[in-house]
Every structure is written in C-alpha cells, then in structure tokens.
Amino acid sequence: MFIDEKYAAPIREWVLNKENREQFLHDPEMKGVKNVCGLPHSQIEDRLRLKAKFPYLEMFKVWQQILAYYELPRTQELDGEFGALISYSEAGHAVQPHKDPNPPRKTHTRFNVLISKSEKGGEAIIDGEVIPTELNEVWVCAAGKYKHSSVMTEGETPRILLSYGTYLKDTELTKVLNKNL
Numbered sequence: 001m002f003i004d005e006k007y008a009a010p011i012r013e014w015v016l017n018k019e020n021r022e023q024f025l026h027d028p029e030m031k032g033v034k035n036v037c038g039l040p041h042s043q044i045e046d047r048l049r050l051k052a053k054f055p056y057l058e059m060f061k062v063w064q065q066i067l068a069y070y071e072l073p074r075t076q077e078l079d080g081e082f083g084a085l086i087s088y089s090e091a092g093h094a095v096q097p098h099k100d101p102n103p104p105r106k107t108h109t110r111f112n113v114l115i116s117k118s119e120k121g122g123e124a125i126i127d128g129e130v131i132p133t134e135l136n137e138v139w140v141c142a143a144g145k146y147k148h149s150s151v152m153t154e155g156e157t158p159r160i161l162l163s164y165g166t167y168l169k170d171t172e173l174t175k176v177l178n179k180n181l
Contacts, residue, residue: 012115036090081165085163086163097148107167110143110163
C-alpha cells in the first residue's frame with residue numbers, strides 16, 4: 001500500500017523546514033542517540049503548530065487511507081505512547097533494537113511510511129529481517145510482538161517517517177499482517 005503523494009508532500013515540506021524542526025521536533029532523551037528528532041502525538045491540535053501551518057489535515061488523511069486499506073474502523077484510536085509520530089533523522093542514525101509495551105490482550109502495532117528516504121539505509125528491521133520499502137509505501141510493525149530497529153541512515157537526504165500506533169486484538173493483527181502478504 002502506498003499513501004497518496006498529495007498528502008505526503010505537505011508533511012514532508014513542513015518537516016524539512018528547519019525552523020519547524022527546531023521549534024516543534026524534539027531530541028529523544030536517550031544517551032548515544034544523535035541526528036534524530038521527533039514529534040510524538042502530532043494528531044493533538046496545538047495553537048503554535050496551527051500558526052506554523054502544521055499539516056493536520058494531511059496527517060489525518062494518511063491515517064484514514066491506512067485504516068481503509070487495512071479494513072479497520074475509521075474511529076480506530078491511536079496509542080497513548082506516541083500516537084501519530086513524525087521522526088526525522090540524518091546520516092549516522094539507526095533505531096536501536098527494542099520491543100514496545102502492550103496493553104492487556106492487545107498488541108502495540110505501528111503503521112509506518114517513509115515520506116523521505118535516505119540514499120542508503122533507513123529500512124526497518126523487524127524480527128531480524130530487513131524490510132525493503134519504497135517512498136510512501138506503508139509497512140506494518142507488530143511493535144509489541146517483535147524486536148524492531150532500523151538500518152543506519154546514510155547520505156544527504158534525511159529519513160522522514162510517519163508512524164501511527166494503535167492497539168490491536170490478535171484477530172485484527174492477523175488480518176492486518178495477512179493483508180501485507
């Protein structure tokens with residue numbers, strides 16, 4: 001599944017604006033992590049981001065495209081951990097292997113899409129397998145079930161990731177993962 005470029009482009013341009021990154025995206029609070037910043041819970045309306053013309057509508061439209069494709073309810077709630085996360089990383093960054101926490105009887109699941117792809121690297125690694133993806137292509141990570149990370153980003157072009165998290169029951173997760181086969 002690919003998201004529509006007409007939604008990806010305004011988000012990408014907003015994130016590529018250095019002033020927006022400096023004002024709204026934050027460095028992770030982890031030792032040894034460099035060349036990366038992010039905006040968790042980007043779905044929450046903020047008057048300063050509104051003033052900076054944050055692309056709320058486009059972020060919502062991407063989420064709705066994903067929900068429709070995977071046949072999930074249009075009202076599917078985002079997770080409380082990161083919600084709709086935007087991540088920006090430059091050369092030299094790799095996501096460290098980790099597994100996300102799950103609520104009872106559900107799996108933390110993230111729907112991810114690279115709206116800017118580095119020249120080399122940046123691919124997801126899920127359960128030890130590198131997931132090749134193209135620009136604007138969605139991939140699913142059962143983040144509460146499998147260890148996941150990424151290949152180190154290389155090149156001048158930054159990696160910009162949209163990641164929408166939610167909690168799915170086993171039957172929902174199986175249906176979603178089968179849709180990717």
